[in-house]
Amino acid sequence: MSTERQVKSRERVADHGEVFTAEREVNAMLDLVKQETERIDSRFLEPACGDGNFLAEILRRKLNAxxxxxxxxxxxxxxxxxxxASSIYGVDxxxxxxxxxxxxLFGIWDEAYTAHCKNECxxxxxxxxxxILDRNILCGNALTLKKVNAAGEDTDDPIIFSEWVFTGKSSxxxxxxxxxxLMNENQDEFNYQAQLSLFAEEANGMANWMIDPETGKSIPKPVREYSPVYYWKIQQ
Ligand SMILES: C[S@@+](CC[C@H](N)C(=O)[O-])C[C@H]1O[C@@H](n2cnc3c(N)ncnc32)[C@H](O)[C@@H]1O
Incomplete structure (x- = not known):
């Protein structure tokens, strides 16, 4: 919340541990990684983002840069x-x-864009x-990494994030x-299995991983890839 109100209701504190961080603490914590917060393309994921106290400040710092x-x-x-904007991610x-x-986040972004680009907006x-923000800020359970339904219960669907890579001039x-x-820590197991199998893709649990041809290491495999488009046409 943009004001210093830190609690919405007792029930929400009891049910979800919802206590928002005050601006002073947000800034003090972000200053611990100051350089990253001011790097335009550094990726941040807040797994319990609330209404975005940390992400809002990160976006402000990036936009200042x-x-x-x-x-x-x-x-x-x-x-x-x-x-x-495309490098900021959140789950709640x-x-x-x-x-x-x-x-x-959109309000912060649009205010800066409008002030800077004026009639060229x-x-x-x-x-x-x-x-992008609809795709990057998702409703899910950060413990199970599943999407949740309107009742706040886990669904069977995994949380899926989009990576946006700027290629060429405007794509x-x-x-x-x-x-x-992305968060799987069992890559060593994958590497071991991959060495054992000539058909790594077919081995158990490997469909989500692939070998990076350059480094020979296992890397997450996208569930879907899209052709490059102009950045102003992403939504189409
Ligand atoms: C202590 S608040 C912090 C909010 C925000 N990060 C801040 O500092 O102002 C914790 C947040 O985590 C969310 N939350 C609780 N359990 C969660 C879970 N399993 N997965 C994702 N979010 C969760 C709550 O809804 C709440 O917004």
């Missing part, structure tokens, strides 16, 4: 501001928090950023990954 570096060109500012188990977080870019390539695979 965009302003400092690309203030002379509206086109560059726009592209790097989109990149900044409560749908209202997720919606507030998306709205809040494009509605389709705003739509693209809304779309973005989207690849979707399962969060449980």
């Amino acid at each position: 965009v302003e400092a570096r690309y203030k002379k060109s509206a086109a560059d500012y726009e592209k790097y501001a989109v990149l900044a 188990i409560l749908q209202d928090n997720v919606e507030e977080c998306r709205k809040r 494009r509605e389709e870019v705003r739509e693209a950023v809304r779309y 973005v390539k989207r690849s979707d990954y399962r969060l449980d695979v």
Whole structure:
């Protein structure tokens, strides 16, 4: 929450441990990784993001970095501001928090974009950023890594995040990954199994992994990949 109100209700504290972090503590904690918070494309995931106290401040810092570096060109500012938004991820188990977080991040982004690009702002870019935030801030259980339903119960569906990689001048390539695979710590087991099997893909549990041809190491395999598109057309 943008004000200093830290508790919404006693029930929410009891049921979900929902106590929001005050701005002073948010800044003090983010200062521990200051350089990363000011790097435009550094990826952050907050697994219990609430309405986005940490993510909002990270976005502000990234947008300040965009302003400092690309203030002379509206086109560059726009592209790097989109990149900044696309690198911020969050999960919360409560749908209202997720919606507030998306709205809040978009508000911060749009205020900076409008102030900087003025009459060069494009509605389709705003739509693209809304779309990215809808994909990046998800309702799920960070302990089981499953999506949750409207009643807050786990579904069978894994949380799937999109990676947005800027390629070329203005294109973005989207690849979707399962969060449980990204966080899997059993890569050594995979490496061992892969060595044993000539058909690594077919071996048990390996469908989510692949061998990086350059390093020979196991890396998460996307569940879906998309062709690159202009960043303002992502939502299409
Ligand atoms: C202590 S609050 C922190 C919120 C925010 N990170 C902040 O610092 O202001 C914890 C948050 O975790 C969420 N939460 C609780 N259990 C969760 C779970 N298993 N998976 C995802 N989010 C969860 C709650 O809804 C709440 O928003």
